[in-house]
Amino acid sequence: MNVELLLQALREVLSAPSLDAEYLPIDETCIAVPAECLRRAVDVLVGRFRVTHLSTITAEDTGLEIVLLYHFWDRRGLTLRTSLPRDGPHIASLARIIPGAIFYEQEVAEMLGVVFDGHPVAASLLLPDDWEGPPPLRRPTGDDV
Amino acid sequence: MSRITIPIGPQHPALKEPLSFLLTVEGERIVESALRIGYVHRGLERLFQDRSYVQNVHIAERVCGICSHIHTTAYCQGVEALLGLEVPRRALYVRTLLCELERIHSHLLWLGVLAEHIGFTTVFMYAWRDREIVLDIMEDLSGGRVAHAVNAIGGVRIDIENDHIPAIHARLDELERQMEMFLGVIQHERTFQARTRGVGCLTQEQVQRYCVVGPVARASGVAMDIRRDQPYAVYDELSFRVITADEGDVWARTMVRALEIVESMGMCRQLLDKLPEGPLASRAPRRVPAGLVISRCEAPRGELLYVIRSDGSDRPARVKIRTPTLPTLATLKDQLRGVHTADVPTILAGVDLCIACADR
Numbered sequence: 001m002n003v004e005l006l007l008q009a010l011r012e013v014l015s016a017p018s019l020d021a022e023y024l025p026i027d028e029t030c031i032a033v034p035a036e037c038l039r040r041a042v043d044v045l046v047g048r049f050r051v052t053h054l055s056t057i058t059a060e061d062t063g064l065e066i067v068l069l070y071h072f073w074d075r076r077g078l079t080l081r082t083s084l085p086r087d088g089p090h091i092a093s094l095a096r097i098i099p100g101a102i103f104y105e106q107e108v109a110e111m112l113g114v115v116f117d118g119h120p121v122a123a124s125l126l127l128p129d130d131w132e133g134p135p136p137l138r139r140p141t142g143d144d145v
Numbered sequence: 146m147s148r149i150t151i152p153i154g155p156q157h158p159a160l161k162e163p164l165s166f167l168l169t170v171e172g173e174r175i176v177e178s179a180l181r182i183g184y185v186h187r188g189l190e191r192l193f194q195d196r197s198y199v200q201n202v203h204i205a206e207r208v209c210g211i212c213s214h215i216h217t218t219a220y221c222q223g224v225e226a227l228l229g230l231e232v233p234r235r236a237l238y239v240r241t242l243l244c245e246l247e248r249i250h251s252h253l254l255w256l257g258v259l260a261e262h263i264g265f266t267t268v269f270m271y272a273w274r275d276r277e278i279v280l281d282i283m284e285d286l287s288g289g290r291v292a293h294a295v296n297a298i299g300g301v302r303i304d305i306e307n308d309h310i311p312a313i314h315a316r317l318d319e320l321e322r323q324m325e326m327f328l329g330v331i332q333h334e335r336t337f338q339a340r341t342r343g344v345g346c347l348t349q350e351q352v353q354r355y356c357v358v359g360p361v362a363r364a365s366g367v368a369m370d371i372r373r374d375q376p377y378a379v380y381d382e383l384s385f386r387v388i389t390a391d392e393g394d395v396w397a398r399t400m401v402r403a404l405e406i407v408e409s410m411g412m413c414r415q416l417l418d419k420l421p422e423g424p425l426a427s428r429a430p431r432r433v434p435a436g437l438v439i440s441r442c443e444a445p446r447g448e449l450l451y452v453i454r455s456d457g458s459d460r461p462a463r464v465k466i467r468t469p470t471l472p473t474l475a476t477l478k479d480q481l482r483g484v485h486t487a488d489v490p491t492i493l494a495g496v497d498l499c500i501a502c503a504d505r
Contacts, residue, residue, distance in 0.1 A: 024436075024437055024438060024439065025226035025227065025229075025436070025438050026222075026223075026226050026375075026377075026438060026439065026440060026441070027375060028438075028439045030437070052353050052354075052356070053353070053356050053369075054356050055356070055441070055448060055450050055467060056450055056452075056465065056467035056471075058452045058463070058465040060454060060462070060463040060465075062462075069437075069452065071439055071450065071452065071467075073441070073448070075374045075375060076375060077375075077439050077441065079439060098354070098356065099354045099355055099475070100354065100355040100356030100357075100472050100475060101356075102475060103471055103472070103474065103475055104467075104471075123181075124183070125182065125183060126182065126183035126186040126504060126505075127183060127186070128183070136188065136191060137190070137191060
Protein backbone atom coordinates (compact mmCIF):
# COMPACT_ATOMS: atom_id res chain seq x y z
CA MET A 1 0.00 0.00 0.00
CA ASN A 2 1.49 3.29 -1.15
CA VAL A 3 0.20 6.04 1.14
CA GLU A 4 0.99 8.85 -1.33
CA LEU A 5 -0.93 7.18 -4.16
CA LEU A 6 -3.82 6.47 -1.81
CA LEU A 7 -3.92 10.09 -0.65
CA GLN A 8 -3.96 11.28 -4.25
CA ALA A 9 -6.83 8.94 -5.12
CA LEU A 10 -8.82 9.96 -2.05
CA ARG A 11 -8.30 13.69 -2.74
CA GLU A 12 -9.58 13.13 -6.25
CA VAL A 13 -12.59 10.93 -5.46
CA LEU A 14 -13.74 12.89 -2.42
CA SER A 15 -12.93 16.28 -4.04
CA ALA A 16 -10.98 17.19 -0.91
CA PRO A 17 -7.61 18.65 -1.97
CA SER A 18 -6.63 19.41 1.63
CA LEU A 19 -6.85 15.76 2.74
CA ASP A 20 -3.65 14.80 4.54
CA ALA A 21 -2.07 11.95 6.41
CA GLU A 22 -0.86 11.91 10.00
CA TYR A 23 1.81 9.43 11.03
CA LEU A 24 1.38 7.53 14.27
CA PRO A 25 3.86 5.32 16.16
CA ILE A 26 4.36 1.66 15.10
CA ASP A 27 4.17 2.31 11.36
CA GLU A 28 0.59 3.53 11.28
CA THR A 29 -0.90 6.13 8.97
CA CYS A 30 -4.06 8.02 9.90
CA ILE A 31 -6.22 9.91 7.40
CA ALA A 32 -9.12 12.06 8.56
CA VAL A 33 -12.15 11.94 6.26
CA PRO A 34 -15.58 13.60 6.67
CA ALA A 35 -18.27 11.15 7.89
CA GLU A 36 -20.38 11.52 4.74
CA CYS A 37 -17.38 10.50 2.58
CA LEU A 38 -16.33 7.47 4.61
CA ARG A 39 -18.08 4.89 2.47
CA ARG A 40 -16.64 6.28 -0.73
CA ALA A 41 -13.19 6.35 0.86
CA VAL A 42 -13.55 2.67 1.81
CA ASP A 43 -14.72 1.89 -1.73
CA VAL A 44 -11.44 3.34 -3.00
CA LEU A 45 -9.42 1.37 -0.43
CA VAL A 46 -11.12 -1.95 -1.16
CA GLY A 47 -11.77 -1.52 -4.89
CA ARG A 48 -8.64 0.19 -6.11
CA PHE A 49 -5.99 -0.63 -3.52
CA ARG A 50 -7.23 -4.11 -2.49
CA VAL A 51 -6.94 -3.24 1.21
CA THR A 52 -9.70 -5.54 2.47
CA HIS A 53 -8.60 -6.32 6.00
CA LEU A 54 -10.51 -4.23 8.53
CA SER A 55 -8.93 -5.02 11.91
CA THR A 56 -11.64 -3.29 13.91
CA ILE A 57 -13.50 -0.03 14.51
CA THR A 58 -12.63 2.00 17.60
CA ALA A 59 -15.19 4.49 18.85
CA GLU A 60 -14.66 7.06 21.55
CA ASP A 61 -16.88 9.68 23.10
CA THR A 62 -14.49 12.57 23.75
CA GLY A 63 -17.19 14.65 25.45
CA LEU A 64 -17.39 16.96 22.41
CA GLU A 65 -17.93 14.48 19.61
CA ILE A 66 -17.84 10.79 18.82
CA VAL A 67 -14.66 9.77 17.07
CA LEU A 68 -14.65 6.66 14.89
CA LEU A 69 -11.39 5.04 13.86
CA TYR A 70 -11.49 2.40 11.12
CA HIS A 71 -8.31 0.37 11.42
CA PHE A 72 -7.27 -1.25 8.14
CA TRP A 73 -4.18 -3.34 7.64
CA ASP A 74 -2.10 -4.33 4.66
CA ARG A 75 1.32 -5.23 6.03
CA ARG A 76 1.15 -1.88 7.81
CA GLY A 77 -1.65 -0.05 9.52
CA LEU A 78 -3.96 2.49 7.95
CA THR A 79 -6.59 4.22 10.06
CA LEU A 80 -9.45 6.28 8.65
CA ARG A 81 -10.58 8.79 11.24
CA THR A 82 -13.98 10.42 11.20
CA SER A 83 -16.15 12.17 13.77
CA LEU A 84 -19.87 12.40 14.45
CA PRO A 85 -21.95 14.75 16.59
CA ARG A 86 -22.93 13.42 20.04
CA ASP A 87 -26.60 14.03 19.32
CA GLY A 88 -28.09 11.43 16.99
CA PRO A 89 -24.84 10.13 15.48
CA HIS A 90 -25.27 8.05 12.34
CA ILE A 91 -23.02 6.89 9.52
CA ALA A 92 -23.21 4.54 6.53
CA SER A 93 -22.63 0.87 7.33
CA LEU A 94 -19.73 -0.93 5.66
CA ALA A 95 -21.39 -4.35 6.00
CA ARG A 96 -22.04 -4.66 2.26
CA ILE A 97 -18.46 -3.89 1.26
CA ILE A 98 -16.77 -5.69 4.16
CA PRO A 99 -18.98 -8.34 5.87
CA GLY A 100 -16.35 -8.57 8.62
CA ALA A 101 -17.48 -5.11 9.77
CA ILE A 102 -20.87 -6.41 10.97
CA PHE A 103 -19.74 -7.37 14.50
CA TYR A 104 -17.56 -4.26 14.87
CA GLU A 105 -20.43 -1.96 13.93
CA GLN A 106 -22.82 -3.83 16.22
CA GLU A 107 -20.44 -3.26 19.13
CA VAL A 108 -20.00 0.46 18.39
CA ALA A 109 -23.78 0.81 18.05
CA GLU A 110 -24.55 -0.68 21.45
CA MET A 111 -21.59 0.80 23.33
CA LEU A 112 -21.89 4.38 22.01
CA GLY A 113 -25.32 4.64 20.44
CA VAL A 114 -24.09 5.22 16.89
CA VAL A 115 -26.63 4.24 14.21
CA PHE A 116 -25.16 2.46 11.17
CA ASP A 117 -27.42 3.10 8.20
CA GLY A 118 -28.03 -0.10 6.28
CA HIS A 119 -26.67 -2.44 8.97
CA PRO A 120 -28.27 -5.90 8.61
CA VAL A 121 -28.49 -6.82 12.32
CA ALA A 122 -30.47 -4.99 14.99
CA ALA A 123 -29.57 -7.17 18.00
CA SER A 124 -26.87 -6.31 20.50
CA LEU A 125 -23.57 -8.19 20.52
CA LEU A 126 -22.23 -8.02 24.06
CA LEU A 127 -24.84 -6.34 26.25
CA PRO A 128 -27.73 -8.32 27.77
CA ASP A 129 -31.02 -8.24 25.86
CA ASP A 130 -32.74 -6.47 28.77
CA TRP A 131 -30.04 -3.79 29.12
CA GLU A 132 -31.52 -0.45 30.10
CA GLY A 133 -29.77 2.86 30.30
CA PRO A 134 -27.55 4.93 28.08
CA PRO A 135 -24.86 3.30 25.92
CA PRO A 136 -22.20 2.33 28.48
CA LEU A 137 -19.18 3.96 26.84
CA ARG A 138 -20.84 7.38 26.52
CA ARG A 139 -19.29 9.97 28.82
CA PRO A 140 -21.76 11.32 31.36
CA THR A 141 -22.54 14.99 30.83
CA GLY A 142 -24.91 17.61 32.21
CA ASP A 143 -27.69 16.03 34.28
CA ASP A 144 -26.02 12.60 34.37
CA VAL A 145 -23.00 13.77 36.39
CA MET B 146 -39.19 -32.49 6.24
CA SER B 147 -40.12 -30.53 9.35
CA ARG B 148 -37.67 -28.11 10.89
CA ILE B 149 -36.67 -28.19 14.54
CA THR B 150 -34.78 -25.46 16.39
CA ILE B 151 -32.27 -26.66 18.98
CA PRO B 152 -30.74 -24.27 21.51
CA ILE B 153 -27.11 -25.01 22.44
CA GLY B 154 -25.69 -23.01 25.33
CA PRO B 155 -24.99 -20.64 26.94
CA GLN B 156 -24.31 -23.51 29.36
CA HIS B 157 -23.70 -26.80 27.58
CA PRO B 158 -21.38 -29.80 28.16
CA ALA B 159 -19.91 -29.44 24.65
CA LEU B 160 -18.95 -25.79 25.18
CA LYS B 161 -15.87 -24.80 27.11
CA GLU B 162 -17.03 -21.22 27.52
CA PRO B 163 -20.48 -19.61 27.47
CA LEU B 164 -21.92 -18.76 24.08
CA SER B 165 -25.28 -19.61 22.65
CA PHE B 166 -26.37 -21.13 19.35
CA LEU B 167 -29.80 -21.62 17.92
CA LEU B 168 -29.50 -24.38 15.36
CA THR B 169 -32.38 -25.01 12.96
CA VAL B 170 -32.20 -28.56 11.65
CA GLU B 171 -33.98 -30.58 9.02
CA GLY B 172 -33.36 -34.16 10.01
CA GLU B 173 -29.63 -34.32 10.71
CA ARG B 174 -28.69 -31.32 8.57
CA ILE B 175 -28.33 -27.76 9.81
CA VAL B 176 -30.18 -25.25 7.68
CA GLU B 177 -29.75 -22.12 9.75
CA SER B 178 -27.84 -20.97 12.82
CA ALA B 179 -27.90 -17.92 15.06
CA LEU B 180 -25.11 -16.98 17.45
CA ARG B 181 -25.13 -14.91 20.62
CA ILE B 182 -22.09 -13.95 22.73
CA GLY B 183 -21.63 -11.52 25.60
CA TYR B 184 -22.25 -13.88 28.54
CA VAL B 185 -18.80 -13.14 29.98
CA HIS B 186 -18.66 -9.46 29.07
CA ARG B 187 -16.89 -7.74 31.96
CA GLY B 188 -16.68 -4.16 30.75
CA LEU B 189 -12.89 -4.31 30.69
CA GLU B 190 -12.40 -1.50 28.16
CA ARG B 191 -14.29 0.82 30.52
CA LEU B 192 -12.24 -0.45 33.47
CA PHE B 193 -9.01 0.51 31.67
CA GLN B 194 -10.12 4.16 31.73
CA ASP B 195 -10.36 4.16 35.54
CA ARG B 196 -6.94 2.67 36.25
CA SER B 197 -3.42 4.00 35.86
CA TYR B 198 -1.22 2.79 33.01
CA VAL B 199 0.70 0.57 35.44
CA GLN B 200 -2.43 -0.98 37.00
CA ASN B 201 -3.78 -1.66 33.52
CA VAL B 202 -0.96 -4.14 32.82
CA HIS B 203 -2.69 -6.43 35.33
CA ILE B 204 -6.09 -5.94 33.70
CA ALA B 205 -4.64 -6.73 30.26
CA GLU B 206 -3.18 -9.93 31.73
CA ARG B 207 -6.69 -11.01 32.71
CA VAL B 208 -8.51 -10.42 29.43
CA CYS B 209 -7.67 -13.97 28.41
CA GLY B 210 -7.03 -17.04 30.53
CA ILE B 211 -4.97 -18.80 27.85
CA CYS B 212 -2.93 -16.12 26.10
CA SER B 213 -2.45 -13.66 28.96
CA HIS B 214 1.13 -12.73 28.04
CA ILE B 215 0.38 -11.59 24.49
CA HIS B 216 -2.24 -9.17 25.87
CA THR B 217 0.27 -7.50 28.16
CA THR B 218 2.80 -7.51 25.30
CA ALA B 219 0.41 -5.64 22.99
CA TYR B 220 -0.61 -3.24 25.76
CA CYS B 221 2.92 -2.50 27.03
CA GLN B 222 4.25 -2.13 23.48
CA GLY B 223 1.56 0.46 22.77
CA VAL B 224 2.25 2.48 25.92
CA GLU B 225 6.00 2.28 25.30
CA ALA B 226 5.46 3.67 21.77
CA LEU B 227 3.45 6.58 23.19
CA LEU B 228 6.22 7.25 25.70
CA GLY B 229 8.91 6.94 23.04
CA LEU B 230 10.61 4.53 25.42
CA GLU B 231 13.38 2.27 24.25
CA VAL B 232 13.04 -1.21 25.72
CA PRO B 233 16.34 -3.05 26.45
CA ARG B 234 17.05 -5.88 24.02
CA ARG B 235 17.37 -8.52 26.71
CA ALA B 236 13.88 -7.60 27.88
CA LEU B 237 12.51 -7.94 24.35
CA TYR B 238 14.13 -11.39 24.06
CA VAL B 239 12.51 -12.55 27.30
CA ARG B 240 9.19 -11.08 26.19
CA THR B 241 9.35 -12.85 22.83
CA LEU B 242 10.37 -16.14 24.45
CA LEU B 243 7.27 -16.08 26.64
CA CYS B 244 5.12 -15.21 23.59
CA GLU B 245 6.33 -18.32 21.77
CA LEU B 246 6.07 -20.60 24.81
CA GLU B 247 2.53 -19.33 25.24
CA ARG B 248 1.73 -20.13 21.60
CA ILE B 249 2.96 -23.72 22.10
CA HIS B 250 0.84 -24.10 25.24
CA SER B 251 -2.23 -22.60 23.56
CA HIS B 252 -1.94 -24.78 20.44
CA LEU B 253 -1.39 -27.96 22.50
CA LEU B 254 -4.39 -27.11 24.66
CA TRP B 255 -6.40 -26.65 21.49
CA LEU B 256 -5.19 -29.94 20.00
CA GLY B 257 -6.44 -31.70 23.13
CA VAL B 258 -9.82 -29.98 22.95
CA LEU B 259 -10.24 -30.89 19.27
CA ALA B 260 -9.23 -34.51 19.93
CA GLU B 261 -11.76 -34.75 22.73
CA HIS B 262 -14.50 -33.33 20.49
CA ILE B 263 -13.86 -35.90 17.77
CA GLY B 264 -13.82 -38.68 20.36
CA PHE B 265 -10.07 -39.28 20.19
CA THR B 266 -9.45 -39.36 23.93
CA THR B 267 -5.91 -40.74 23.68
CA VAL B 268 -4.66 -37.69 21.78
CA PHE B 269 -6.56 -35.44 24.18
CA MET B 270 -4.76 -37.03 27.17
CA TYR B 271 -1.35 -36.97 25.46
CA ALA B 272 -1.72 -33.36 24.28
CA TRP B 273 -2.64 -32.10 27.73
CA ARG B 274 0.08 -34.21 29.35
CA ASP B 275 2.70 -32.78 26.98
CA ARG B 276 1.36 -29.26 27.45
CA GLU B 277 2.64 -29.64 31.01
CA ILE B 278 6.19 -29.62 29.62
CA VAL B 279 5.81 -26.06 28.35
CA LEU B 280 3.77 -25.01 31.39
CA ASP B 281 6.63 -26.24 33.57
CA ILE B 282 9.11 -24.12 31.59
CA MET B 283 6.91 -21.06 32.02
CA GLU B 284 6.34 -21.77 35.71
CA ASP B 285 10.08 -22.09 36.32
CA LEU B 286 10.69 -18.79 34.49
CA SER B 287 7.87 -16.68 35.89
CA GLY B 288 6.26 -18.52 38.79
CA GLY B 289 2.94 -18.74 36.94
CA ARG B 290 1.52 -21.40 34.66
CA VAL B 291 -0.83 -19.18 32.63
CA ALA B 292 -0.76 -15.75 34.32
CA HIS B 293 2.92 -14.86 34.21
CA ALA B 294 3.09 -11.17 35.17
CA VAL B 295 6.28 -10.95 33.11
CA ASN B 296 5.66 -7.74 31.18
CA ALA B 297 5.98 -4.27 32.62
CA ILE B 298 5.90 -0.93 30.84
CA GLY B 299 9.51 -0.48 29.74
CA GLY B 300 10.64 -4.10 29.99
CA VAL B 301 10.13 -7.33 31.86
CA ARG B 302 10.09 -8.36 35.51
CA ILE B 303 11.96 -11.65 35.29
CA ASP B 304 15.40 -12.75 34.18
CA ILE B 305 16.63 -16.00 32.71
CA GLU B 306 19.60 -17.48 34.54
CA ASN B 307 22.31 -18.74 32.19
CA ASP B 308 22.55 -22.11 33.96
CA HIS B 309 18.80 -22.59 33.49
CA ILE B 310 19.03 -22.52 29.70
CA PRO B 311 20.23 -26.16 29.17
CA ALA B 312 17.25 -27.40 31.21
CA ILE B 313 14.84 -25.51 28.93
CA HIS B 314 16.55 -26.98 25.86
CA ALA B 315 16.19 -30.48 27.36
CA ARG B 316 12.48 -29.97 27.90
CA LEU B 317 12.08 -28.67 24.35
CA ASP B 318 13.88 -31.85 23.12
CA GLU B 319 11.28 -33.92 24.94
CA LEU B 320 8.42 -31.91 23.42
CA GLU B 321 9.98 -32.17 19.97
CA ARG B 322 9.86 -35.97 20.18
CA GLN B 323 6.21 -35.81 21.21
CA MET B 324 5.38 -33.44 18.32
CA GLU B 325 6.70 -36.04 15.86
CA MET B 326 4.17 -38.46 17.31
CA PHE B 327 1.31 -35.91 17.09
CA LEU B 328 2.18 -35.02 13.49
CA GLY B 329 2.17 -38.71 12.61
CA VAL B 330 -1.30 -39.13 14.13
CA ILE B 331 -2.70 -36.05 12.36
CA GLN B 332 -1.29 -37.09 8.99
CA HIS B 333 -1.84 -40.85 9.05
CA GLU B 334 -4.48 -41.85 11.60
CA ARG B 335 -7.69 -42.81 9.79
CA THR B 336 -10.05 -41.72 12.57
CA PHE B 337 -8.48 -38.29 12.68
CA GLN B 338 -8.74 -37.86 8.92
CA ALA B 339 -12.33 -39.11 8.80
CA ARG B 340 -13.53 -36.61 11.37
CA THR B 341 -11.63 -33.53 10.20
CA ARG B 342 -11.11 -33.72 6.41
CA GLY B 343 -13.60 -31.61 4.48
CA VAL B 344 -15.26 -30.37 7.70
CA GLY B 345 -15.76 -26.66 8.39
CA CYS B 346 -14.32 -25.52 5.07
CA LEU B 347 -13.56 -21.84 4.53
CA THR B 348 -12.32 -20.54 1.20
CA GLN B 349 -9.65 -17.89 0.87
CA GLU B 350 -12.33 -15.51 -0.32
CA GLN B 351 -14.54 -16.14 2.75
CA VAL B 352 -11.57 -15.59 5.05
CA GLN B 353 -10.86 -12.23 3.42
CA ARG B 354 -14.52 -11.15 3.42
CA TYR B 355 -14.82 -11.73 7.16
CA CYS B 356 -11.35 -10.32 7.94
CA VAL B 357 -10.38 -13.61 9.64
CA VAL B 358 -6.87 -13.83 11.12
CA GLY B 359 -4.39 -16.31 12.53
CA PRO B 360 -4.19 -20.08 11.97
CA VAL B 361 -7.75 -20.21 10.60
CA ALA B 362 -6.83 -17.71 7.86
CA ARG B 363 -3.47 -19.40 7.20
CA ALA B 364 -5.16 -22.82 6.86
CA SER B 365 -7.23 -21.31 4.03
CA GLY B 366 -4.17 -20.03 2.22
CA VAL B 367 -4.06 -16.44 3.53
CA ALA B 368 -0.44 -16.00 4.58
CA MET B 369 -0.95 -13.27 7.16
CA ASP B 370 1.28 -13.19 10.22
CA ILE B 371 2.05 -9.98 12.12
CA ARG B 372 5.33 -11.49 13.35
CA ARG B 373 6.62 -11.56 9.78
CA ASP B 374 4.61 -8.77 8.12
CA GLN B 375 5.00 -6.06 10.75
CA PRO B 376 7.63 -7.42 13.15
CA TYR B 377 7.46 -6.33 16.78
CA ALA B 378 9.67 -7.22 19.78
CA VAL B 379 12.62 -9.15 18.22
CA TYR B 380 10.83 -11.16 15.52
CA ASP B 381 12.92 -9.45 12.85
CA GLU B 382 16.00 -11.16 14.35
CA LEU B 383 14.54 -14.67 14.18
CA SER B 384 14.21 -17.05 11.27
CA PHE B 385 10.91 -18.87 11.00
CA ARG B 386 8.38 -20.05 8.44
CA VAL B 387 4.79 -18.84 8.20
CA ILE B 388 2.83 -22.09 7.94
CA THR B 389 -0.05 -22.15 5.47
CA ALA B 390 -2.33 -24.76 3.92
CA ASP B 391 -4.82 -24.69 1.07
CA GLU B 392 -7.59 -27.05 2.18
CA GLY B 393 -9.28 -24.64 4.61
CA ASP B 394 -10.85 -27.46 6.66
CA VAL B 395 -10.39 -28.54 10.27
CA TRP B 396 -7.63 -30.94 9.22
CA ALA B 397 -5.66 -28.08 7.62
CA ARG B 398 -6.11 -25.97 10.77
CA THR B 399 -4.74 -28.85 12.81
CA MET B 400 -1.71 -29.22 10.56
CA VAL B 401 -1.05 -25.47 10.59
CA ARG B 402 -1.17 -25.31 14.38
CA ALA B 403 0.92 -28.45 14.87
CA LEU B 404 3.61 -27.18 12.50
CA GLU B 405 3.47 -23.77 14.19
CA ILE B 406 4.35 -25.48 17.46
CA VAL B 407 7.45 -26.90 15.76
CA GLU B 408 8.34 -23.43 14.40
CA SER B 409 7.79 -21.86 17.83
CA MET B 410 10.11 -24.39 19.44
CA GLY B 411 12.78 -23.42 16.91
CA MET B 412 12.23 -19.76 17.75
CA CYS B 413 12.53 -20.46 21.49
CA ARG B 414 15.90 -22.15 20.86
CA GLN B 415 17.14 -19.21 18.78
CA LEU B 416 16.04 -16.77 21.49
CA LEU B 417 17.84 -18.75 24.21
CA ASP B 418 21.00 -19.06 22.11
CA LYS B 419 21.12 -15.38 21.18
CA LEU B 420 19.97 -13.94 24.52
CA PRO B 421 21.93 -10.68 24.85
CA GLU B 422 23.34 -9.32 28.10
CA GLY B 423 22.01 -6.09 29.51
CA PRO B 424 19.33 -4.49 31.67
CA LEU B 425 15.77 -5.83 31.88
CA ALA B 426 13.76 -2.62 31.94
CA SER B 427 13.85 1.09 31.22
CA ARG B 428 12.33 3.44 33.73
CA ALA B 429 8.88 4.56 32.57
CA PRO B 430 7.27 7.83 33.68
CA ARG B 431 3.75 7.65 35.18
CA ARG B 432 2.24 10.21 32.83
CA VAL B 433 1.97 9.39 29.15
CA PRO B 434 2.09 12.17 26.53
CA ALA B 435 -1.12 12.78 24.60
CA GLY B 436 -1.40 10.65 21.48
CA LEU B 437 -2.88 7.66 19.75
CA VAL B 438 -1.28 4.30 19.11
CA ILE B 439 -2.42 1.12 17.40
CA SER B 440 -0.43 -1.83 18.72
CA ARG B 441 -0.63 -5.15 16.86
CA CYS B 442 0.71 -8.55 17.91
CA GLU B 443 0.29 -12.08 16.62
CA ALA B 444 -1.54 -13.90 19.43
CA PRO B 445 -1.86 -17.71 19.25
CA ARG B 446 -5.23 -17.18 17.52
CA GLY B 447 -4.04 -14.37 15.23
CA GLU B 448 -3.83 -10.60 15.01
CA LEU B 449 -4.46 -8.94 18.38
CA LEU B 450 -5.07 -5.21 18.41
CA TYR B 451 -4.76 -2.70 21.24
CA VAL B 452 -5.75 0.87 20.43
CA ILE B 453 -4.68 3.28 23.17
CA ARG B 454 -5.44 6.98 23.28
CA SER B 455 -3.75 9.11 25.87
CA ASP B 456 -4.88 12.57 26.95
CA GLY B 457 -1.60 13.29 28.74
CA SER B 458 -2.70 12.10 32.19
CA ASP B 459 -1.66 9.00 34.16
CA ARG B 460 -4.60 6.93 32.89
CA PRO B 461 -5.70 6.21 29.34
CA ALA B 462 -8.63 8.07 27.81
CA ARG B 463 -9.62 5.02 25.75
CA VAL B 464 -8.37 1.48 25.33
CA LYS B 465 -9.88 -0.67 22.62
CA ILE B 466 -9.11 -4.36 22.37
CA ARG B 467 -9.89 -6.50 19.34
CA THR B 468 -9.12 -10.13 19.93
CA PRO B 469 -8.69 -12.61 17.06
CA THR B 470 -11.75 -14.67 18.01
CA LEU B 471 -14.26 -11.97 17.08
CA PRO B 472 -13.81 -12.09 13.28
CA THR B 473 -13.63 -15.90 13.41
CA LEU B 474 -17.03 -16.03 15.11
CA ALA B 475 -18.53 -14.25 12.11
CA THR B 476 -17.64 -17.22 9.89
CA LEU B 477 -19.50 -19.83 11.96
CA LYS B 478 -22.83 -19.17 10.26
CA ASP B 479 -21.26 -20.06 6.91
CA GLN B 480 -19.36 -23.03 8.31
CA LEU B 481 -22.41 -24.56 9.98
CA ARG B 482 -24.79 -24.20 7.04
CA GLY B 483 -25.69 -27.60 5.56
CA VAL B 484 -23.43 -29.69 7.81
CA HIS B 485 -24.32 -32.81 9.75
CA THR B 486 -25.15 -32.13 13.42
CA ALA B 487 -22.41 -34.58 14.47
CA ASP B 488 -19.83 -32.22 12.94
CA VAL B 489 -20.90 -29.20 15.03
CA PRO B 490 -18.48 -29.87 17.94
CA THR B 491 -15.61 -30.43 15.48
CA ILE B 492 -16.33 -27.15 13.70
CA LEU B 493 -16.65 -25.21 16.95
CA ALA B 494 -13.42 -26.69 18.28
CA GLY B 495 -11.67 -26.31 14.92
CA VAL B 496 -11.70 -22.53 14.88
CA ASP B 497 -10.28 -22.32 18.44
CA LEU B 498 -12.68 -19.86 20.01
CA CYS B 499 -11.74 -17.85 23.07
CA ILE B 500 -15.01 -16.38 24.24
CA ALA B 501 -13.73 -14.59 27.34
CA CYS B 502 -11.30 -12.77 25.02
CA ALA B 503 -14.00 -11.86 22.51
CA ASP B 504 -16.45 -10.68 25.20
CA ARG B 505 -13.89 -8.70 27.20
